[in-house]
Amino acid sequence: MTREMTGADMVIQTLKDQGVDTVFGYPGGAVLPIYDAIFQQNDIQHILVRHEQGAVHAAEGYARSTGKPGVVLVTSGPGATNAVTGLTDALLDSIPIIVLTGQVPTFMIGSDAFQEADTVGITRPCTKHNWLVKDTDELSGVLHEAFHVATSGRPGPVLVDIPKDVQFATGTYTIPKPSASHYQPPVKGDLESITELVAALEKAERPVFYTGGGVINSGPAASQLLRELVDATGIPITSTLMGLGAYPASGKHWLGMLGMHGLYEANMAMHGCDLMINIGARFDDRITGVLSSFSPNSTKAHIDIDPSSINKVIRVDIPIVGDVGHVLEDMLKIWKSRGRKTNAEALVSWTRQINEWRKVDCLKFADDKKVIKPQYALSRLEALTKKYDRYITTEVGQHQMWAAQFLNFEDPNRWMTSGGLGTMGYGFPASIGVQMAHPDALVVNVAGEASWLMNMQELGTAAQYKLPVKQFILNNERLGMVRQWQELLHGSRYSQSWSEALPDFVKLAEAFGAKGIICSDPADLDDAIMEMIEHDGPVVFDCLVTKHENCFPMIPSGKAHNEMLLGEADTEGAIQAGGAVLV
Amino acid sequence: MSALHIKKGSTRHSAYNLRPTFSDVQERHTLAVLVENEPGVLARVIGLFSGRGYNIESLTVAEVDHTGHLSRITIVTKGTPQVIEQIKAQLGRIIPVHDVHDLTVEGPAVERELAIFKVAGEGDKRVEALRLADIFRANVVDSTLNSFIFEITGAPDKIDAFADLMRPLGLVEVARTGVAALLRGD
Numbered sequence: 001m002t003r004e005m006t007g008a009d010m011v012i013q014t015l016k017d018q019g020v021d022t023v024f025g026y027p028g029g030a031v032l033p034i035y036d037a038i039f040q041q042n043d044i045q046h047i048l049v050r051h052e053q054g055a056v057h058a059a060e061g062y063a064r065s066t067g068k069p070g071v072v073l074v075t076s077g078p079g080a081t082n083a084v085t086g087l088t089d090a091l092l093d094s095i096p097i098i099v100l101t102g103q104v105p106t107f108m109i110g111s112d113a114f115q116e117a118d119t120v121g122i123t124r125p126c127t128k129h130n131w132l133v134k135d136t137d138e139l140s141g142v143l144h145e146a147f148h149v150a151t152s153g154r155p156g157p158v159l160v161d162i163p164k165d166v167q168f169a170t171g172t173y174t175i176p177k178p179s180a181s182h183y184q185p186p187v188k189g190d191l192e193s194i195t196e197l198v199a200a201l202e203k204a205e206r207p208v209f210y211t212g213g214g215v216i217n218s219g220p221a222a223s224q225l226l227r228e229l230v231d232a233t234g235i236p237i238t239s240t241l242m243g244l245g246a247y248p249a250s251g252k253h254w255l256g257m258l259g260m261h262g263l264y265e266a267n268m269a270m271h272g273c274d275l276m277i278n279i280g281a282r283f284d285d286r287i288t289g290v291l292s293s294f295s296p297n298s299t300k301a302h303i304d305i306d307p308s309s310i311n312k313v314i315r316v317d318i319p320i321v322g323d324v325g326h327v328l329e330d331m332l333k334i335w336k337s338r339g340r341k342t343n344a345e346a347l348v349s350w351t352r353q354i355n356e357w358r359k360v361d362c363l364k365f366a367d368d369k370k371v372i373k374p375q376y377a378l379s380r381l382e383a384l385t386k387k388y389d390r391y392i393t394t395e396v397g398q399h400q401m402w403a404a405q406f407l408n409f410e411d412p413n414r415w416m417t418s419g420g421l422g423t424m425g426y427g428f429p430a431s432i433g434v435q436m437a438h439p440d441a442l443v444v445n446v447a448g449e450a451s452w453l454m455n456m457q458e459l460g461t462a463a464q465y466k467l468p469v470k471q472f473i474l475n476n477e478r479l480g481m482v483r484q485w486q487e488l489l490h491g492s493r494y495s496q497s498w499s500e501a502l503p504d505f506v507k508l509a510e511a512f513g514a515k516g517i518i519c520s521d522p523a524d525l526d527d528a529i530m531e532m533i534e535h536d537g538p539v540v541f542d543c544l545v546t547k548h549e550n551c552f553p554m555i556p557s558g559k560a561h562n563e564m565l566l567g568e569a570d571t572e573g574a575i576q577a578g579g580a581v582l583v
Numbered sequence: 584m585s586a587l588h589i590k591k592g593s594t595r596h597s598a599y600n601l602r603p604t605f606s607d608v609q610e611r612h613t614l615a616v617l618v619e620n621e622p623g624v625l626a627r628v629i630g631l632f633s634g635r636g637y638n639i640e641s642l643t644v645a646e647v648d649h650t651g652h653l654s655r656i657t658i659v660t661k662g663t664p665q666v667i668e669q670i671k672a673q674l675g676r677i678i679p680v681h682d683v684h685d686l687t688v689e690g691p692a693v694e695r696e697l698a699i700f701k702v703a704g705e706g707d708k709r710v711e712a713l714r715l716a717d718i719f720r721a722n723v724v725d726s727t728l729n730s731f732i733f734e735i736t737g738a739p740d741k742i743d744a745f746a747d748l749m750r751p752l753g754l755v756e757v758a759r760t761g762v763a764a765l766l767r768g769d
Contacts, residue, residue, distance in 0.1 A: 124627060125634055129678040132622070149678055182619075183678055308672035311665065 002174050007136040007167040008033035011073075011100060014143040015044050017175055020071050022047060022062060022436050024055040028075025029115060030102030033167035035073075047436060047465060050457040052079050054429035056086020056157075057455070059097045061433030064416045065391055067219060069096040069150050070433065076102045077115030080161070081122060085423060087157045088126040092420025093242060094217055096155035098146050099127075105165035106134050119161045128156030134163065136171030148178045153185030154306040155217055185305060189322030189330060197277065197301045197318050198334045204275035204299075205346035206353075207235045210258065210287075213242030213419070214280015214304060214324050216412045222325035223412045226279065227251070229332055233342050236354055238266035240281050241404055242419045249408035255354070259287045260555050261401040264362035264564060265354055267553075270295050271561035272353070278302040280324045283314040284420070285582075293560035303327045362553045362566055363405055372522050374399065374474045374545045378406035378446070381472060384529045388442040391434045393417065395427040395451030398480035398551045403446040425454030431469040432461055442470070442533060449475040449542075450499050459512040462538040470532050471540045476547045477502060484550045488571055489557075489580050509540035520544040557582035611640070612667050612687040613694060613764045616656040619679035620646045627677050628656055637662060637670050641696070641739070643761035653681065659739075659762050686764050694764040698742045703730040704753030712752040719745050730755070 005013065011034050015023065024047045027035045038046050049055040052074045059070025074083055080101040090097050104113040120132045129149050131142045142160055150158045201207060209230060215222050223246045230237050230253050237247050238255040247254060256263035258270055270276065276298045281287065283302075288294045294314060301318035302310050310319045320327055335341075365375040378399075392407055393416040394400040400417055409415050416434060418426035431445040445452075452473050462469050482497040506516030515535050519528040519542070532539045550571070553564045558579025565574055618624045625644055632639050641659040646652070660670060667685070674683045686692035700721070702712045712731060716723065721735035735745055739762060746757060 120623060121626070124623065125630055154676075182681060306672075306676065308669065308676055310672075312669055312672075315665075 002172050004170055005173050006033070006037075006170050007139050007162065008037040010136070010140045010171070010173050011143065011162070011167070012037045012041055012044065013173055014140055014147075015071060018144070018147050019068075020044060023071045023073050024049055024058040024062070024433065025073030026052050026055060026075065026079060028079050028102060030076035030104060030164050031073060031079075031100075031162075031167070032102075033164065034100070034102070034162075046073070047432070047461065049429065049432075050460045051455065052082035053085050053425065054432070054455050054458045054461065056083050056090065056097065056099065057423075057426050057429035058433035058436070058458075058461075059099075060086065060090050060093075060095045060426075061393055061416050061430030062437045063095050063097055063433075064216075064430075065413050065434040066437045067413060069098055069147060069155075072097060072099040074099065074101055075115065076104055076119065077117045079115075080117055080119040083159075084123060084126055085421075087123055087159065089418055089421040089423045089426060090157035091126050091128065093418065094155050094213060095157065096150040097157045098150050099157060099159040101159060101161045102167070103132065103161045103163040106163045107165070109163065119159070123159050126157070127159045130159040130161065132161040132163075133166055136166050136169040139166060139171060140173045141176050144176055144178075145181055148181050149183055152178075152183065186321065187305070187323035187326045189303065189320040189327035191330060191334075193318055193320045194327060194330050195334055197320065198331060198338060200275055200299055200301065200318065201233065201235070201277070201335065202338070202341040203343055204235075205343055206269075206273045206350045207275040207277065207347075208255075208269045208273040209235055209237035209277050209279060210239070210270065210281055211237060211243045211246055211279045212240040212281025215243055215246040218280065218324035220412060222323075222328060223247070225325060225328035225332060229328060229335075232332075232340065233335075234347055234351075235277075235342070236269055236351070238262070238269065240284065240287055240419070241417060243281065244404060244415045245409035245412045248410040250410060257404050259284075260289070261405065261551055261553065262555075263405070264360045264553055264566065265357035267555065267561040267564055268357045269354055273298045276300045278304075278316070279328070280304060282309045283312070285313075288314065289555045289560050289563075290558050295561070360566065362564075368546065369522060372520065372525060372543060372545045374402050374476070374549055375406060376522060377472075377474060377525065377543050377545060378402050380525050380529060381444070381446070382407050384526065385442060385444065385533065388533070389438070389440070390414065391416070391431075391438060391441050391443045393427040393430040393434060393443070393445045395445070395447040395454075396422045396424045397448045397451055397482075398484065398549075399446055399448045399451075399474045401481075401551045402474075407446075424451040426451075428452060428455050428469075428471060429458045429461075431471070432458060432465075432467055435467040435469050436465070443468070444470045444472050447471055447473045448480060449473050449477065449502060449505075450479050453499075456508070459509070459514060459538065459540070463513045466537060468535070468537050468539070471538070472532070473505065473540065473542055474545050475502075475505070475542050476545050476549070478547060480549070481551070483548070487548075487550070489575050505540050505542035509538075512538075514538040514540060516540050516542065518542040518544070606664055608663065609661050610664060610667060610687070611659065611661050612685055613692060613762060614658045614660065614671065614674070615684040615686055615764065616658060616674055616680060617682040617684075618654050618656060618677075619681065620652045620654040621679055624654070624677075624679045625656070627679070628658075628674065631673055631677065632660075632670075635673065637666065641761040643763055657762055657764050684766075686766055689766060691767045692764045693767055694738050694762050695736055696739050696742055696760055696762050697734070697736045698745075698757060698759040699724065700733045700735065700746070700749055700757050701730060701755040702733065702749050702753050703755050705729050708752045712749060715745075715748050715752075721745065
């Protein structure tokens with residue numbers, strides 16, 4: 001199909017042909033023609049955010065909760081530069097988003113024109129790929145290619161910079177076939193290597209699955225195959241922050257999250273295993289602890305669609321490049337055809353050992369009758385929301401780790417958190433994107449008061465579109481994780497890590513036409529949470545919690561998985577000079 | 584691709600042919616990267632090297648296939664085997680990169696560089712410079728009464744050696760193209 005139309009109409013037509021129903025954006029001079037085209041149609045809903053960073057995080061929330069790419073439309077110059085944090089966030093967490101930016105007209109590029117920035121130059125290192133389109137005839141081809149690149153292989157953010165004259169001019173609209181693109185990352189894994197992995201699995205005495213965001217990105221079928229494989233083999237499974245929900249938290253073989261604030265049993269299993277099967281994770285530094293002592297006696301297999309993830313930090317013995325879903329399918333097929341073997345006897349004693357570790361009960365905390373403990377708040381949130389069709393987003397810090405520890409996820413795409421970049425201010429706009437995609441679901445953003453303030457302007461967006469997002473703020477009047485590190489590493493000198501001059505969150509919510517709730521007494525908490533859930537509209541919940549609570553378990557910087565701190569008693573001198581330079 | 588004389592089977596998906604040890608030895612590798620000749624592609628390649636802290640010893644780039652709009656970037660880099668493998672895999676991730684060849688692994692390869700030298704001097708020094716240029720098969724491409732410009736091609740170490748000899752004889756300026764390289768045989 002080819003048709004003549006303006007560049008601005010091509011943008012709308014491409015979005016329609018790609019099945020896009022929602023765009024998050026903010027208008028400005030260099031995108032006026034596209035906004036005019038948006039005005040004259042009803043197929044695509046535009047969500048007006050209050051800051052471009054919010055638009056990108058909202059698109060990320062939309063993408064992560066649906067598996068579809070998120071779309072952002074912003075103007076040139078500051079519109080584009082404000083999108084940079086969101087692009088970097090999406091790059092590190094491999095989230096497919098398409099950001100369309102306006103640009104000054106082609107004949108003014110390079111003249112330091114009003115609101116001109118070298119957008120493709122600035123965003124080159126924080127996108128999977130980007131394009132500056134200088135000819136309307138090329139626009140539709142590039143836009144369709146942008147969707148193909150964002151969603152194929154390891155997903156990621158892409159950006160298309162469209163000068164204003166290109167939006168006004170008329171050109172030919174074409175839909176290229178995705179197969180015409182030279183970018184065709186292979187999805188099938190090497191069968192010989194998969195067989196080698198199956199053989200190792202059959203013999204392993206202490207195997208463990210270590211799964212990550214790649215399972216979620218591969219789609220719901222991959223999570224199904226993972227469940228089948230885990231349940232059929234009886235091999236214990238842990239996951240990174242990014243991969244929570246791929247295997248259900250209620251599953252028999254679930255160890256909980258691993259890593260710096262992961263569960264004792266998960267990290268001990270990683271340290272003591274003889275076969276580690278990494279599925280769609282990337283040996284991130286939050287996971288491995290000190291590399292020299294990382295799981296010293298294991299054979300390591302790694303399934304990843306991105307060849308550069310393999311052997312980047314940890315040398316693996318069985319590398320498999322491919323899409324998780326495809327590889328798991330082949331793996332199951334091969335394992336079944338070889339007679340569904342496992343080293344059953346050894347697995348029994350491995351399970352017994354793991355159950356010993358579970359008895360440590362590493363998430364236990366000293367309850368308090370007077371002040372709400374953050375762990376208590378989250379366990380009550382879990383108990384009161386788990387029966388709902390629930391989606392959780394988070395900001396970044398202690399509350400994020402406690403949420404990962406205390407909330408249980410039964411399905412993929414239910415947990416949206418900034419893992420790789422650790423972007424404070426992510427959760428609130430992300431919750432807006434999730435709610436847009438799932439209007440009837442219960443969407444809760446677990447936040448800290450400091451993170452939440454970073455993008456609190458989006459309360460305007462939530463109010464305008466009547467999005468009933470619940471902002472569950474664990475308010476300790478501190479930058480909790482910074483304060484914890486200062487306590488452990490810097491002699492409790494709490495440099496700039498308290499939240500002075502906080503707003504009255506209830507009044508703030510009311511000023512935007514939202515509901516505010518404050519709660520400081522553990523006895524009132526359940527009722528207050530129910531009030532939040534039952535309110536049909538955006539809620540800001542100011543949950544006043546213990547001010548100096550540390551997040552445990554913790555693998556201190558420069559230490560190994562088996563050197564976790566389980567509580568305050570372990571912290572004395574836990575981090576030495578070598579560890580202090582690490583982040 | 585055959586018109587470019589590049590062996591079939593690239594080494595960009597490096598996971599399978601990683602050499603067995605994580606050695607600390609620094610290796611010098613020559614990579615041939617075939618890229619779509621589109622705006623910004625060189626910036627992507629260079630940005631990858633600076634952003635991830637890799638070394639570039641030499642870099643040359645030109646369009647080699649005008650109809651297919653393909654450019655060939657030849658990069659000489661240094662690193663441990665692990666870093667070299669990572670560089671190739673990272674290059675392979677760049678969307679307009681069609682192929683990555685490690686000529687040091689796929690080799691043997693022929694490496695050539697072109698350089699021009701300006702040497703100024705009088706009397707014996709001038710005669711000696713001309714004599715040495717002859718030994719190195721350097722051509723005189725410009726001459727005044729007290730200077731020469733020599734043109735020389737060869738492997739980078741030959742050009743280094745020539746530069747060392749010219750220095751005491753009045754070397755004024757050098758311009759080098761960087762390494763171009765092809766695999767031997769067909």
